[in-house]
Amino acid sequence: MxxxxxxxxxxxxxxxxxxxxxxxxxxxxxxxxxxxxxxxxxxxxxxxxxxxxxxxxxxxxxxxxxxxxxxxxxxxxxxxxxxxxxxxxxxxxxxxxxxxxxxxxxxxxxxxxxxxxxxxxxxxxxxxxxxxxxxxxxDKPIDSYIQVFMIFAWTVGVFSAIAIMTGIPFINFITGMGAISAVILLVFKDTILGFVASIQVAINDMVRIGDWITFEKYGADGDVIEINLATVKVQNFDKTITTIPPYALISDSFKNWRGMTTSDGRRIKRALLIKQDGVKYLSNEDVEELKKIQLITSYLEHRQADIDTYNSSNEVDKSLLLNGRNLTNLGVFRKYIDSYLNNHSAVNKDMMIMARQLAPTTQGIPLEIYAFSSDKRWANYEYIMSDIFDHLIAALPYFGLEIFELPSNSSFNSK
Known part of the structure; x- marks a missing residue:
């Protein structure tokens, strides 16, 4: 050369x-x-x-x-x-x-x-x-850890470049940077908080990529698609994207549906509001009519036999239905619900199945169905739950019961 x-x-x-x-x-x-x-x-x-x-x-x-x-x-x-x-x-x-x-x-x-x-x-x-x-x-926040390494690398690189351009030895330059460390901490506050939050989220296994979370404070209701230092991205079910600061997952309360998705079923918990004035004791004629419902035929036969035996042995005056032991249409309907759920192909029989009566309200008596669908996919779950309640609402009149409903304009129309 x-x-x-x-x-x-x-x-x-x-x-x-x-x-x-x-x-x-x-x-x-x-x-x-x-x-x-x-x-x-x-x-x-x-x-x-x-x-x-x-x-x-x-x-x-x-x-x-x-x-x-x-x-x-x-x-x-x-x-x-x-x-x-x-x-x-x-x-x-x-x-x-x-x-x-x-x-x-x-x-x-x-x-x-x-x-x-x-x-x-x-x-x-x-x-x-x-x-x-x-x-x-x-499903781990790998992006957060990579970003931390890159931030560290870029910081060292920028300091090295400044040290080269100014002619100051790198060690002396870093030592001098201690004087403005407070400013650096202020500038990188969100990054530091995000890094600490990412570590805590990963260690405590609070959120994974793919989890369905609900965070009302930020309007998030959907699947986590990304976790990095700056944000946690949630794709809502309407396909919008919500960003959440990572440290909010630690400082605020949110709901993670992972437990449901990893379990054997998705909970069905909904109540029918029954009009109270429709609840009554069942006469023998009423019981005989209800025996035609195959799901509860065996139950009514055994139950009625036990009740008749008790009333006879105690010489109960049955000229008044209130005396002695009796069946009620609401109680028989609860048994029907239990039998129906236990025979429903989409209900998980290994998990809780219950039809319970809650405290009466001004809208009637809440009769709550508590069960778990075997299929946890949202669309299928909604179909199963709707199918169950369609059937139960249609079955109510057979038991002499009615759903409570606020009056509408048509209720006041003269016939």
Whole structure:
């Protein structure tokens, strides 16, 4: 390089050019030649490395090498050799311009930091994408940890670049940064809170990617699709996206439906409001009529036999139904609900099944159905629950019962 540089310079002098002008033209031509060589070498090495990685990825079973290519790791690595060549020959090109040489070398050193950060970022993104393909890690907040490493790397890189440009040793520069640490903490407050929250969320297994959560404070009701340092993204069921600060998952209360999705059933908990004036004792004729309902035929026969035996042995005066033991239409209806649920194909028989009477209200007597559907998918769950209540509402008149309903305009129309 020295011989070429001197020879071209001497040639310019021989043409009668001024020495200073010859130095500028010499430096410009040599720099242009170096740039062309660097771009050619970069292009060739990039092709070679990319081809090598592509062939390697076709021969291996793991998809890690495929992800390396997707995240441009080979392309970023290919820039290293041309950079080394540039760093080696720049001093020879600008030997006649020492001040400019120092500035160019500092610029190259800063570029070296940026190149290292590119390589580190592409490697971390590859690692992130690979870890997300592992079944036991795909629901963990991998993005948060990668972002923390990248923030640390960029911070060190920026400080190193400033130290190079100012000529201050890196250790001295970092020591001096302690004076403005309070400002740094203030600037990165949300990042620090997000990082701490991400760790606590992961350790306590509070939220995973794919969980259905309900967070009323932020209007979120849907599936978690991303967890990173800055936000937790929730795709609501109307396909809108809600963002939640990670630390809100720790400081505020929210509902995670994962327990339901991992259980054997989804809870059905809804009440029918029964008009109180329809509740009555059943006469023998009423019982005989209800025996036609096959689900409770056996129950009524055994129950009525027990009641008759008790009333006879105690010489109960049955001229008044209130005396002795009796069946009520509401009680028989509760038994019918229990039998119906136990015979319903979509109800999980291994979990709680109950029809219970709650405290009377001004709207009537709440008769609550408490059971679990075997199918936990939302659309199917709603269909199953609607099917159950469709049937029960239609069955009420057979027991002499009515649903409470506020009067409408048609209620006051004269017939």
């Amino acid at each position: 020295n011989n070429l540089k001197r020879r071209f310079f001497d040639y310019l002098i021989s043409l009668g050019l001024d020495e200073n002008l010859a130095k500028y033209i010499n430096a410009f031509v040599l720099l242009l030649g170096l740039l062309i060589i660097i771009f050619l070498i970069d292009f060739i090495i990039k092709k070679i490395i990319l081809q090598a990685f592509t062939q390697l990825s076709t021969r291996t079973k793991t998809n890690f090498d495929d992800l390396l290519i997707t995240n441009k790791v080979p392309r970023n690595i290919a820039h290293i050799i041309p950079f080394i060549i540039a760093l080696e020959f720049i001093p020879d090109i600008f030997v006649d311009f020492p001040d400019f040489e120092i500035m160019i070398e500092k610029g190259l050193q800063v570029f070296a930091i940026i190149l290292i950060l590119w390589v580190v970022r592409s490697l971390l993104n590859t690692l992130k994408d690979y870890l997300k393909t592992l079944p036991r890690l795909k």
